[in-house]
Amino acid sequence: MRINNKNFRTIWFENNIVKIIDQTKLPHQFAIKELKTVQDTVNAIKNMEVRGAPLIGATAAYGLVLSILEKNDLNYLKKSSEDLISSRPTAINLKWAVDRMIKKISGINDKDIFKKALDEAKLIVEEDVNFCKKIGSNGLKIIENISNKKKDTVNILTHCNAGWLATIDWGTATSPIYHAHKKGIKLHVWVDETRPRNQGANLTSYELNEEGIPNTVITDNAGGILMQRGKVDMCIVGTDRTLSNGDVCNKIGTYLKALAAKDNNIPFYVALPSSTIDWKIKNHKQIPIEERNSEELSYVEGMDEKNNLRKVRIYPLKSKSLNLAFDVTPAKYVSGLITEKGICEASNEGLSKLFK
Ligand code: MRU
Numbered sequence: 001m002r003i004n005n006k007n008f009r010t011i012w013f014e015n016n017i018v019k020i021i022d023q024t025k026l027p028h029q030f031a032i033k034e035l036k037t038v039q040d041t042v043n044a045i046k047n048m049e050v051r052g053a054p055l056i057g058a059t060a061a062y063g064l065v066l067s068i069l070e071k072n073d074l075n076y077l078k079k080s081s082e083d084l085i086s087s088r089p090t091a092i093n094l095k096w097a098v099d100r101m102i103k104k105i106s107g108i109n110d111k112d113i114f115k116k117a118l119d120e121a122k123l124i125v126e127e128d129v130n131f132c133k134k135i136g137s138n139g140l141k142i143i144e145n146i147s148n149k150k151k152d153t154v155n156i157l158t159h160c161n162a163g164w165l166a167t168i169d170w171g172t173a174t175s176p177i178y179h180a181h182k183k184g185i186k187l188h189v190w191v192d193e194t195r196p197r198n199q200g201a202n203l204t205s206y207e208l209n210e211e212g213i214p215n216t217v218i219t220d221n222a223g224g225i226l227m228q229r230g231k232v233d234m235c236i237v238g239t240d241r242t243l244s245n246g247d248v249c250n251k252i253g254t255y256l257k258a259l260a261a262k263d264n265n266i267p268f269y270v271a272l273p274s275s276t277i278d279w280k281i282k283n284h285k286q287i288p289i290e291e292r293n294s295e296e297l298s299y300v301e302g303m304d305e306k307n308n309l310r311k312v313r314i315y316p317l318k319s320k321s322l323n324l325a326f327d328v329t330p331a332k333y334v335s336g337l338i339t340e341k342g343i344c345e346a347s348n349e350g351l352s353k354l355f356k
Pocket of ligand 1: 051052053054091159160161162163166167171172173199237238239240250251325
């Protein structure tokens with residue numbers, strides 16, 4: 001998608017270096033960062049220079065390519081895999097990508113292993129682009145229906161950033177929005193700020209602006225009143241892990257939006273590529289919920305009036321805080337799952353029909 005009218009992807013491999021857009025600097029600064037070692041990729045994931053479930057999966061895949069370049073050694077590869085998988089615990093795409101890479105390269109001789117690994121990482125990337133594009137054309141139908149009935153601007157609420165910045169291109173939740181916009185459907189997006197890291201305000205609003213899509217940033221708690229007053233036609237969010245029963249784990253606050261949507265009869269859709277489905281875990285209480293540094297809550301970062309980036313503390317020093325990064329929306333609150341294979345009910349039956 002576009003930044004300053006130039007097309008970018010979020011990650012690419014060039015001259016044996018992984019290049020990323022450093023998302024900790026957005027929207028104030030557009031900086032490309034080079035990752036040269038597997039540890040660089042682990043750090044980029046941990047520090048959220050790259051984030052979003054599909055993108056951290058792709059970064060982990062390239063991380064293993066760098067690991068092979070550094071030291072073509074099985075023990076090192078094993079350690080690299082473990083470090084990558086544990087760098088962020090909730091998004092299943094990370095383990096999915098590492099397992100897929102290891103499966104592809106196990107038993108391959110030393111001479112061919114680098115090429116095999118690089119080819120597979122590139123395939124993971126291309127597949128994600130393709131799947132996100134399909135999510136867009138499938139989800140477009142929902143927006144089109146609302147637009148045809150309403151004959152006015154369709155107001156869509158989204159949470160966090162499940163945009164192209166969270167994937168390689170197109171995004172998941174944003175892909176139907178981009179497809180609808182390209183088709184000329186009149187849209188407006190309510191962007192949840194998404195405390196504490198403000199992925200909505202910093203990233204979703206930024207990428208929608210770059211694509212010329214009207215959007216308004218709101219506080220995380222504003223969705224309820226907007227829904228009650230008829231200002232939201234539908235919600236679309238992404239997910240970090242979707243269970244086979246249709247329960248959806250996504251950025252903290254998603255669950256409360258789904259409850260409010262249910263109470264107001266507003267469709268609540270979740271968009272995902274199949275790499276985000278966890279077929280193993282049966283009970284959402286087993287999903288590891290990432291707990292991040294409490295300083296993400298007690299400090300805020302932004303530009304001051306002289307355009308200098310500053311970080312300031314907003315809580316009393318003595319106050320404790322808890323920073324849970326994800327929550328779970330039970331399947332019963334999800335109107336449907338928008339996938340690369342079509343739209344299905346958020347249930348075992350729905351997912352099985354599409355994927356098994
Ligand atoms: O903590 P983040 O920014 O990695 O969280 C991202 C999300 O919660 C997204 O909604 C999810 O990864 C889906 S991305 C297409």
